[in-house]
Amino acid sequence: MTKPQAAAKEILKSLLRPFYRMGRKFIFEKLPPLYREGTRYDLIADEIKKVKPGVIVEIGTCHGNNAERMIRTALWSNDVDYYGFDLFEEMARETFVKETSIWPAPMALVESRLKSIRLRGRTPKVHLFKGDTTRTLKAAVQRIGRADFIFIDGGHSYETVRADWENSERLCGPDTVVLIDDYPNWGVGRLVDEIDRGRWKVEIIEPGDYFYHSSPPLNCKLARVTVKR
């Protein structure tokens, strides 16, 4: 391509950019049913687009699927520190049953997956913590300081999810958004119902997702928790 051709191409691109942005805005804001799958994971992405979190905490990183999606969504607009907690290789059969869990991947594998993300010239800072969150999250609270977005999706026993919530509370500022997955199942329902409505605004996001492997189907919803104003 000659120099004048390259210059003409750049001019054309800059002339077309506003139309591209308008079209994109229209598709994302006015036509949600056309591109959304409607799962609660899409709601997490929507929330991240609004919050634009610089610090994300996920309790229950597992294979890093949701982590990757959250990180990519956040990187679209800003740099991000991701703090992920999981038992990883410390998961045992007994805990797996007690926590109604999914079997996690090895930590090094998840770490290299998340650290290799590049988007719009940005790379995330990834901090992973292996072990029981009743211990690891508690120990990391001071190091993290303040989180903008917290996703609680680790152990599902009442004791574990209560500890996860209590430690997450300490990471919350006035604008932090906390999403707690799997309401109203296992210990999550009791924990969410017990959250102090005088201090916290708790919204249950309906209708949630249905899983038909059991009868009646399992219905998992997100609880959205923010500081009450």
Ligand SMILES: C[S@@+](CC[C@H](N)C(=O)[O-])C[C@H]1O[C@@H](n2cnc3c(N)ncnc32)[C@H](O)[C@@H]1O
């Ligand atoms: C449902 S999976 C998380 C899925 C992940 N958030 C996603 O959407 O991709 C729950 C995870 O919590 C972890 N977990 C369960 N109990 C835990 C505990 N007490 N401490 C730390 N991690 C725990 C499991 O190892 C599992 O990876």
